[in-house]
Structure formats: C-alpha cells, structure tokens
Amino acid sequence: MSEKYDVVVVGGGAAGLSAALVLTRSMRTVAVVRGGAPRNAPAEHMHGFLTRDGMPPGELLERGAAEVAGYGGELIDDLVTGVENPDTGDDFTVRLASGRILTARRILVATGLRDELPDLPGVRERWGIDVLHCPYCHGYEVRNRPLGLLGGVDPRVPHLALVLPQWSAEVTLFQHTMELSDTDRAQLTARGVRIVEGEVARLVIDGTLRGVELVDGRAVPCSAVFVAPTFVPNADLLHALDCEFDEKGWVVGDPSGRTSVPGVWAAGNVANPAAQVVGAASAGYSAAVAINVDLAQAAAQMPVSTG
Numbered sequence: 001m002s003e004k005y006d007v008v009v010v011g012g013g014a015a016g017l018s019a020a021l022v023l024t025r026s027m028r029t030v031a032v033v034r035g036g037a038p039r040n041a042p043a044e045h046m047h048g049f050l051t052r053d054g055m056p057p058g059e060l061l062e063r064g065a066a067e068v069a070g071y072g073g074e075l076i077d078d079l080v081t082g083v084e085n086p087d088t089g090d091d092f093t094v095r096l097a098s099g100r101i102l103t104a105r106r107i108l109v110a111t112g113l114r115d116e117l118p119d120l121p122g123v124r125e126r127w128g129i130d131v132l133h134c135p136y137c138h139g140y141e142v143r144n145r146p147l148g149l150l151g152g153v154d155p156r157v158p159h160l161a162l163v164l165p166q167w168s169a170e171v172t173l174f175q176h177t178m179e180l181s182d183t184d185r186a187q188l189t190a191r192g193v194r195i196v197e198g199e200v201a202r203l204v205i206d207g208t209l210r211g212v213e214l215v216d217g218r219a220v221p222c223s224a225v226f227v228a229p230t231f232v233p234n235a236d237l238l239h240a241l242d243c244e245f246d247e248k249g250w251v252v253g254d255p256s257g258r259t260s261v262p263g264v265w266a267a268g269n270v271a272n273p274a275a276q277v278v279g280a281a282s283a284g285y286s287a288a289v290a291i292n293v294d295l296a297q298a299a300a301q302m303p304v305s306t307g
Contacts, residue, residue, distance in 0.1 A: 011110035015268025017064035018284030024071035035079035042128025049278040113269040115229035122203025130209040139167040145223035146170040151178035154228035231273040256290035
C-alpha cells in the first residue's frame with residue numbers, strides 16, 4: 001500500500017530542505033527522501049551564507065531537517081530507486097530501496113551533483129581540506145599563503161587564475177595538460193601569477209599539503225591547491241522521467257526549476273552547477289512556491305460537487 005503526499009522531495013540538502021520548509025508552511029503534505037551524502041560533506045565549514053558563515057554543513061542540514069519536521073514534514077532516510085510517471089494526470093509512484101512506495105502529486109528532484117577530480121595522487125585525499133575548488137567558499141581561509149592552481153582542459157582555470165591573487169600574492173598556475181593562449185599568459189603575468197610548465201605527478205602530502213611535484217622531479221611549495229573538477233549532475237531520475245536536457249548535459253527548466261515533464265521540478269546543483277549553498281536554498285524556495293501555485297491551480301480546475 002502506498003503512502004500519499006502532495007510533494008515528494010528527492011534529496012535532503014539545502015535545496016530540498018528549503019523547498020520542504022516552504023511547502024510544509026503552505027499546509028502541503030511533504031516527504032523528503034534524503035539518502036546519500038551531501039556534496040559538501042568533506043568541508044568543515046561553509047561560507048558566504050548570510051548569518052550562517054562558518055557553520056559546519058552538517059549542522060545546517062540538521063537544523064533544516066528539524067524545522068521541516070516541526071511543520072509536519074516527513075524525513076525518510078532511504079534511497080529512491082525509481083519514479084514512475086503514469087502520463088495520465090495521476091500521481092507519481094516513488095519506489096524506495098527499503099520497499100516502501102510513496103505517491104506524490106508533484107516531484108522535486110534536488111539530488112545535487114558529484115565532483116569528478118583530477119586523477120592525481122593526493123587530490124582526493126585532501127579534497128575539501130586544502131585541495132579546493134571555490135575561492136569564494138575557501139579563499140579567505142587560505143589567504144596570504146602560497147596557493148597553487150592545477151591546470152587542465154576546463155575553461156574555468158584561466159578565470160580562477162585571474163581571481164586568486166585577490167587572496168594571495170603567491171599564486172602558481174601549474175600548466176599540467178592545458179594550453180595557454182598569448183592573451184592568457186599576458187593577463188596572468190599582469191596579475192602576478194607564476195606559470196609553471198610541465199606535467200604534474202602528484203601532490204606532496206606530509207600530514208598536510210606541502211606542495212606540488214612535477215614529473216621531472218621539481219617540487220613547488222603550496223599551502224593549498226585549487227582545482228576545477230568536472231561537475232556531473234546526479235540526474236538519473238530526471239533522465240528516467242524523460243526530462244529534457246541541454247547539449248551540456250544539464251536538465252532544462254524555467255526559473256522556478258519546472259522541467260519539461262509536467263509535475264516535475266529540479267532545484268540546486270542537479271540543475272545549476274554554479275549554485276553555492278545559499279543559492280541552492282534560494283532555488284528550493286522558488287521551486288516550492290511554484291509547486292504550491294501549480295497545485296492550487298490544479299485544484300481550481302477540478303469539477304465542483306453540487307451535492
């Protein structure tokens with residue numbers, strides 16, 4: 001026997017919990033299926049979130065979950081194995097790994113993304129500690145120290161190299177496998193960025209990050225290294241529901257997160273790789289308002305009983 005809800009939220013991060021909070025306060029029945037570790041779990045603190053700067057990511061989620069539960073939302077620690085869309089205007093069927101079956105009038109997918117890191121010794125071991133990807137999240141904490149930036153094919157690398165001198169006068173770009181144009185070199189030189197040619201072999205770890213070692217044996221001291229991981233959305237459910245995706249592999253949606261499939265929304269990093277925690281929470285809020293309005297409009301179109 002299935003359990004019925006107005007909305008099932010898949011994902012219990014900032015986007016999913018923010019949406020659930022707004023929906024429960026809108027008197028909607030909501031279940032949040034929050035299986036899986038959040039993307040920022042390796043980080044000790046999050047930054048740039050007004051009034052929450054420096055808070056451990058886990059604490060934000062604990063507080064958010066308590067708020068959702070306080071308004072009657074159900075928090076389910078389980079994994080969604082499938083969502084069935086009957087294409088008849090009926091409810092969605094949500095199947096969980098435990099065998100539970102939920103039905104929902106609307107679905108919000110807030111499953112985030114995963115970071116595919118460069119395959120170099122030391123990178124994954126120090127990820128979120130002193131191997132970092134966002135200077136706006138972590139730059140202040142490593143300010144005024146020797147910083148490295150690992151080059152590669154990602155187009156974000158030159159941009160990162162240009163902004164990192166805001167936090168340190170000692171920035172080294174390890175060219176690694178990337179090619180730099182003359183314009184890039186001129187701009188980086190103007191910003192005081194040191195460019196080191198040659199392929200990187202590994203990060204030097206001795207309790208903490210000590211530096212970067214190249215294939216030819218050279219070693220350059222660094223206190224932190226920034227990388228540009230490949231962002232891969234956790235979008236299996238959206239694919240299974242036949243949502244439209246763009247040429248870069250991201251789900252297509254309107255500003256509220258409404259996808260091409262009626263009744264399905266996507267919010268947070270599963271839809272927007274650039275969203276930080278505060279942006280993901282905002283996206284969840286916007287999706288929740290849109291979902292509530294959509295449900296209200298559906299109710300207004302139902303036949304009215306006359307007796």
